[in-house]
Amino acid sequence: SGLFFCRYTLKTIFNQLTMSGSGIQVDTYVSTAAQNKYEFEWVINNFSVWLEIAGGEQFSAKFPYNTNGKEQWKLIFLPKSQKDETFCSLFLHMVSPLEIQDKLMVTFDFILVDSNSCVIHSVSRTANYAELKAWGRHDFFERNVLLEKVKPADKLCIKCKISTKSEIVNETVQKCLKPLAEPLPSTLSKDLQSLVDSDKFGDVTILIDGHRFLAYKGILSARSVVFAAMFNHELLENLESCITITDVEPDVFKQLLRYIYTDEVASLETIAQKLYTAADKYAITTLKSLCRNHILEKLNWGTAAETLMLAEMHSDHEMKERALEFLSGHETGKVTSTTGWKKMFRTVRYKR
CATH class of the missing domain: 2.60.210.10 (Apoptosis, Tumor Necrosis Factor Receptor Associated Protein 2; Chain A)
Incomplete structure (x- = not known):
């Protein structure tokens, strides 16, 4: 059986x-x-x-x-x-x-x-x-x-x-499934940073004080309306895919280019005010805001006058109000003895 x-x-x-x-x-x-x-x-x-x-x-x-x-x-x-x-x-x-x-x-x-x-x-x-x-x-x-x-x-x-x-x-x-492995972190910023450092790829050449930067018109135009207008204008430089910039230092422009490609920025401790000026010129508002915050966070009696002058030059009311508020609470002698105050006194006619 x-x-x-x-x-x-x-x-x-x-x-x-x-x-x-x-x-x-x-x-x-x-x-x-x-x-x-x-x-x-x-x-x-x-x-x-x-x-x-x-x-x-x-x-x-x-x-x-x-x-x-x-x-x-x-x-x-x-x-x-x-x-x-x-x-x-x-x-x-x-x-x-x-x-x-x-x-x-x-x-x-x-x-x-x-x-x-x-x-x-x-x-x-x-x-x-x-x-x-x-x-x-x-x-x-x-x-x-x-x-x-x-x-x-x-x-x-x-x-x-x-x-x-x-x-x-x-x-x-009952059984316990192993947790899924975390996705690999994005390498987009790192990959695009390689374009900033490379001298091999690009469709436009930017010349600054003897330095040569290769870039892509499409990326620059997407991030800056000023660059977009520049590339749309039928200038000789544009036809030759070569542009000369005279009012931005090479190190500052490289950081500007880095931000355009990666949305990241470095060296703010040393070039924040210059990068703020470049961001304002090329209408990159997010970078301008990032630089403004850094400048105001580091505001002290030694930089207050230069910050007020920078705000006046770029019609930045927020920066101006913060600088004036800071100045009103400090000893006048300390501020007026700084290089920044003397420079402002010589170059800017200020009215509150």
Whole structure:
């Protein structure tokens, strides 16, 4: 005899995702319909003699053997049917109690086989078994025909195949997925910075005090309306893809170019005011704002006059108000003795 157990997992799975410290916890709710399958063979030698001397109900051994309280069955064979003695009867009897449900869905096959393993007769049925109930057929097979079929070996094998659909088992399975690796950081600024440092690529050349800068018109135009107007104007320099700039120092222009390409800036400690002036000239308002904030954050009695002068030159009211507010709270002597104050006094006529 053989016994095997199979499960059909219903794909009704509910996933609940919750974040944990080490990753994502996945709760999977699994509903499983348990199905048991059994096979049993009852071999009867000298069948004609056995049939003659057998009286009343004949019982097979219980199967499967040693089930530890689970489903167990036996076959009941009647040589003479209680309804028609010319027929044999065969029934499947459940001998184990039902522990969970009131009824059990059972599909079973009866197969009669001769000594040559040829099928004499077979029948299949599905029934809801109540506890200790038996199902089968009173008119399973005609006696005399069966006696002829088993000749000459006079051997009969009764095979029984059973499939039961028992309880639904529900369980929650938890597992923790590893967190996704962080995406690689962007290298856009670094990559574009290489264009600033390179002297190989570009479609326009900018000459400043003997220094040569290669750049791209499209990028400059997208970041500055002044550059856009410059490249749209039909000047000789534009036709030759070469522009000369005379009022910006090379180091300052390189930082301006760096900001245009990468949105980043360096060296503010030393060139903030000059870069502010260049940003204002080329209408790069975000860079101008960045420089203004740096200048005002570093405002002190030594730089206040120069800051006020810078604000006046570029009509920067915010910078002017902050500089005046700072000056009004400091000793006049300290401020008026600075180089910046003297320069402002010589070059700027100021009215509040």
